[in-house]
Amino acid sequence: MSTAEAFQSKQSLSLKIEKGGSRLTKQRAAILDVFIDKGSGLLTAEEVxxxxxxxxxxxxxxxxxxxxxxxxxxxxxxxxxxxxxxRYCLCPYEIGVTIPIKSKRE
Structure with missing residues (x-):
C-alpha cells in the first residue's frame, strides 16, 4: 500500500472512530496501523x-x-x-475503505 493510500485509509477509519464517539489516541492509531500495514489476514490480540x-x-x-x-x-x-x-481482520467493505491485498511475492 502506498503512503497516500495508507493515509487515506487511516483518515477514513479515524472519521468512523470519531463518529462512534471516541478519539483516535496514539495507542489506537498504533493498533489501527497494524491492520492497515497487514492489509489482509487474521491476527490474534497477542499478535496485534x-x-x-x-x-x-x-x-x-x-x-x-x-x-x-x-x-x-x-x-x-x-x-x-x-x-x-x-482473530481479527479489517472489514473494508463495511467501512468504505479500499485496502489492497499484498501478494506473497511482494
Whole structure:
C-alpha cells in the first residue's frame, strides 16, 4: 500500500472512530496501523499487541483488548473464532475503505 493510500485509509477509519464517539489516541492509531500495514489476514490480540508494541512501547495488552472490542463494535474490524481463539481482520467493505491485498511475492 502506498503512503497516500495508507493515509487515506487511516483518515477514513479515524472519521468512523470519531463518529462512534471516541478519539483516535496514539495507542489506537498504533493498533489501527497494524491492520492497515497487514492489509489482509487474521491476527490474534497477542499478535496485534506485539506488533503495536514495536511502534508504541508503552501500550498494554489490556488497551489492545479494549481497543479491539471497540473497533469490532464500530464495525472497523471483524472478530472470527478459529480453534477457540479470537482473530481479527479489517472489514473494508463495511467501512468504505479500499485496502489492497499484498501478494506473497511482494
Amino acid at each position: 499487541y506485539l506488533t503495536a508494541k514495536r511502534k508504541y512501547p508503552g501500550i498494554g495488552i489490556a488497551t489492545v483488548y479494549r481497543t479491539l472490542d471497540m473497533f469490532v463494535e464500530l464495525r472497523l474490524l471483524r472478530r472470527i473464532y478459529n480453534d477457540r481463539v479470537a
